[in-house]
Amino acid sequence: MVASGKLVSFDGSRGFGFIRPEDGGPDVFVHVNDIGLGEDELRQGRVFEFDITEGDRGPKAINLRSPRGQHGRPKPVTEGARLTAGEHTRLITELLLDASPALTAGEIVAIRERLTDFAAEQGWIDD
Known part of the structure; x- marks a missing residue:
């Protein structure tokens, strides 16, 4: 079953964490040996x-994989379509x-707020 969700925790020293699925339900366990990514990508x-x-x-x-199109770029938005602020x-x-x-998280928040x-x-x- 394919799902998407947000990494809510990851303990690098123990090699595991949890993902909160976007469609709800309980958090899903994730272990570094099963993900196919480097630990540095687990933020x-x-x-x-x-x-x-x-x-x-x-x-x-x-x-695990990024929810993107090819070459690390976000999936394209249909022409004329507008994104929600979220x-x-x-x-x-x-x-x-x-x-x-x-x-840092603070730098990302500051840049993101200005761009938004x-x-x-x-x-x-759309607001």
């Missing part, structure tokens, strides 16, 4: 697509994390 708050399998103690996420925020966050993984304000001023997003 709290990042959204992933993943497959769900049944583990020893319940649902388990495997084969969609815009999520896309900007993912782009910033991909462009510069060393950015600018997009709203231009009428590019």
